[in-house]
Amino acid sequence: MEALIRPEFGLMFWTIFIFILLVLILSKTAWKPLMKAVEEREHGIRHDREAAEKARLEAEKIKEGLEAGMAALKIEIEARLNEARAAGVRERDLIMEDARKSAALLIETAKTELESQKNAMVRELKDKVAELAILAAERVLQKTIDQKADRELVNHFLKELETGDSKYKLGK
Amino acid sequence: MELKAILEHHILDHIWTFFSLGPLTLPFSKHVLMMVIAALVLLIGLPALISSKSPALAPFRSMVEIIVLFLRDEVVGPNLGHKTAAYLPYFSTLFFFILAMNLAGLVPYGATATGNLAVTGGLALTTFVLLNVSGMREQGVVGYFSHLVPKGVPFWLYPLLFPMELLGMLTKTFALCVRLFANMIGGHIVVLSLISLIFIFGGLNTALGLGVTAPIAVLMVLFVMLLELFVAFLQAYIFTFLTAIFTGAAMHPH
Numbered sequence: 001m002e003a004l005i006r007p008e009f010g011l012m013f014w015t016i017f018i019f020i021l022l023v024l025i026l027s028k029t030a031w032k033p034l035m036k037a038v039e040e041r042e043h044g045i046r047h048d049r050e051a052a053e054k055a056r057l058e059a060e061k062i063k064e065g066l067e068a069g070m071a072a073l074k075i076e077i078e079a080r081l082n083e084a085r086a087a088g089v090r091e092r093d094l095i096m097e098d099a100r101k102s103a104a105l106l107i108e109t110a111k112t113e114l115e116s117q118k119n120a121m122v123r124e125l126k127d128k129v130a131e132l133a134i135l136a137a138e139r140v141l142q143k144t145i146d147q148k149a150d151r152e153l154v155n156h157f158l159k160e161l162e163t164g165d166s167k168y169k170l171g172k
Numbered sequence: 173m174e175l176k177a178i179l180e181h182h183i184l185d186h187i188w189t190f191f192s193l194g195p196l197t198l199p200f201s202k203h204v205l206m207m208v209i210a211a212l213v214l215l216i217g218l219p220a221l222i223s224s225k226s227p228a229l230a231p232f233r234s235m236v237e238i239i240v241l242f243l244r245d246e247v248v249g250p251n252l253g254h255k256t257a258a259y260l261p262y263f264s265t266l267f268f269f270i271l272a273m274n275l276a277g278l279v280p281y282g283a284t285a286t287g288n289l290a291v292t293g294g295l296a297l298t299t300f301v302l303l304n305v306s307g308m309r310e311q312g313v314v315g316y317f318s319h320l321v322p323k324g325v326p327f328w329l330y331p332l333l334f335p336m337e338l339l340g341m342l343t344k345t346f347a348l349c350v351r352l353f354a355n356m357i358g359g360h361i362v363v364l365s366l367i368s369l370i371f372i373f374g375g376l377n378t379a380l381g382l383g384v385t386a387p388i389a390v391l392m393v394l395f396v397m398l399l400e401l402f403v404a405f406l407q408a409y410i411f412t413f414l415t416a417i418f419t420g421a422a423m424h425p426h
Contacts, residue, residue, distance in 0.1 A: 007290035010199040015294030027261035029219040
């Protein structure tokens with residue numbers, strides 16, 4: 001059993017020789033491609049993460065810009081709306097004023113028209129009355145034989161007026 | 173047959189022939205064969221596995237990758253710092269070589285090459301050389317030896333501490349060698365003893381040996397074999413881990 005703890009130096013040589021050979025060969029054939037693949041993947045992951053981070057920052061910036069734009073737009077819309085409202089009020093006042101003015105003008109012209117019409121009618125009436133008076137006087141003068149005849153004549157004339165002879169009718 | 177003879181047959185190396193290579197007389201033995209088989213498996217298997225794109229092999233590929241990344245991040249990295257990438261191939265090979273030899277001993281007709289003091293001694297010797305060479309490369313020969321003794325020690329203690337540190341370096345590596353060796357043969361001795369129990373009890377009474385001892389012994393052997401499987405990984409890890417710690421300590425004395 002003492003062979004168990006009696007090292008065989010040839011075997012020790014084999015061990016060291018084979019191990020060093022393994023280190024040299026496996027470094028080239030196994031560990032190099034393995035580490036290369038691992039590092040490539042790690043690099044890829046790092047790169048992806050950085051790219052994602054960058055994209056996120058960019059998106060945030062864009063969002064911020066958009067929000068600022070929205071706020072500015074809102075303010076502008078508010079201003080425009082107020083302006084439009086004020087303009088509308090102004091316009092309405094202007095239109096009302098105009099309408100009021102033109103209505104007053106219309107009333108004024110209508111009044112004057114009425115006045116002139118009335119005047120013309122009065123004048124015409126006066127003429128007509130005068131004419132009638134002259135006509136009546138003519139008849140009276142033609143038949144001044146007696147009082148009776150005169151009365152008859154006047155009565156006849158008045159009847160004529162009442163029956164609606166168009167010739168002597170007042171107005172139209 | 174005595175138990176001693178059985179143990180010797182199963183645990184000791186069997187040298188089949190010697191041949192001369194220049195001034196060296198080299199043996200060709202069972203353990204050399206197992207070591208060569210383990211080395212060939214690694215030499216052919218690992219590059220083929222790593223470079224293969226087959227999805228069926230993907231789990232095994234990622235197993236190797238996980239182990240190497242674990243060695244890089246948890247074992248070599250904390251001890252060697254920025255030199256990790258340069259030394260990682262050495263430590264990966266060390267781990268897989270010891271693991272392959274340990275596992276080869278669990279296969280039927282296999283033998284555990286790491287259950288041989290010459291093999292573990294050879295591995296410990298490479299560690300000894302590695303930690304001295306890496307320390308000298310990092311700090312220079314003078315700097316390395318002047319940093320062997322920790323800083324802050326009174327100067328009159330130097331003559332006492334310097335030989336002690338040198339001795340400590342030897343014992344550290346010697347412990348590495350014995351730890352691996354003892355762990356690998358321990359399980360085998362237990363398994364052989366348990367199986368021998370069947371025949372000892374069978375010699376007393378055939379029914380007792382076959383009916384009572386055999387089932388219990390086989391169950392126990394199964395348990396010890398599973399334990400050995402665990403120990404095979406554990407000892408490979410411990411050897412690598414301690415080598416990394418010693419190398420790191422030699423490179424960065426503070």
